[in-house]
Amino acid sequence: MADGRSARRPPAAVRNFRAAEAKYSDPMTPTESSETPDSNNGNGDSKSTSVIVNAIAVLRSFTADEPLLGVTEIAGRIGLHKSTVSRILATLEQENLVERDVDSRRFRLGLGMIAMAGPLLAELEERRVAYPVLRELTERTGETSALMVWNGVESMCVEQIPSRHQVKHLAPLGARYNEALSSSVQVFLAAEDKDRVRKLLRSGSIMLAGLDEASVESYLARLEDAAKRGWAANFGETSIEEVGVASPVYDHRGDIVASVLIPAPKFRVSQDTLASLGEACAEAAAKVTSRLGGRSPR
Missing domain, CATH: 1.10.10.10 (Winged helix-like DNA-binding domain superfamily/Winged helix DNA-binding domain)
Incomplete structure (x- = not known):
């Protein structure tokens, strides 16, 4: 007792x-x-x-x-x-x-x-801070914007502002993604130790088609490029109908705590306009980082 x-x-x-x-x-x-x-x-x-x-x-x-x-x-x-x-x-x-x-x-x-989830979402600082930034991003790009967090093996949506277009792609609240080529998954894995990324891929916790040593090393190089650029892209690689770009949000220690995601129908995004979406996403993520009092490690 x-x-x-x-x-x-x-x-x-x-x-x-x-x-x-x-x-x-x-x-x-x-x-x-x-x-x-x-x-x-x-x-x-x-x-x-x-x-x-x-x-x-x-x-x-x-x-x-x-x-x-x-x-x-x-x-x-x-x-x-x-x-x-x-x-x-x-x-x-x-x-x-x-x-x-x-x-x-x-x-x-x-x-x-x-x-049940309400109290957690209400106290999630990243979600509260990101909401007005996501609204601005959706107005600017015309596409859906979302805030994603990482649970160690999945990227999870905790906030979303849907596009006003009749045809749009969404990231529903609570949606979880573990495909290696998902743009938000790339963002989170780019911050992980390479050995841990290899382990996640080989165990199947993170799914990558045609998995072999060459594809793993190629994927790691892709993560490095995304980290240097400041945003990751998925140009119809997990779904032929969808494009996604994502960029990291950092805390005061320079650690990734979330990512901003823009999912869009592929027919509205060409390779030429992909970069503009990525840059808009990166700017929004930097704004959320600033509002959190965070800093980029770069």
């Missing part, structure tokens, strides 16, 4: 889910089959942890490209039994973390996710 944890009751959703787990068993569920006898005989910590891990896996199965998923699809993606996924979704739906589409009866992320 010294730390007070045993005096607190778990939230209703957790209590309900634990009750469901006690009522049903899925011997084919990977996390359950890996439990030791001790964890099934009085020590609920291992099972409670597996329940949380499974729930997180379910939530992460939804993407911007595929926002609607059924129970069978989710189960196949994360390797859990359909009945386990169904119980998890029922609990998440009760807490508004997922919601069921009326027509298809499939699931999507719910508004409760926004409520």
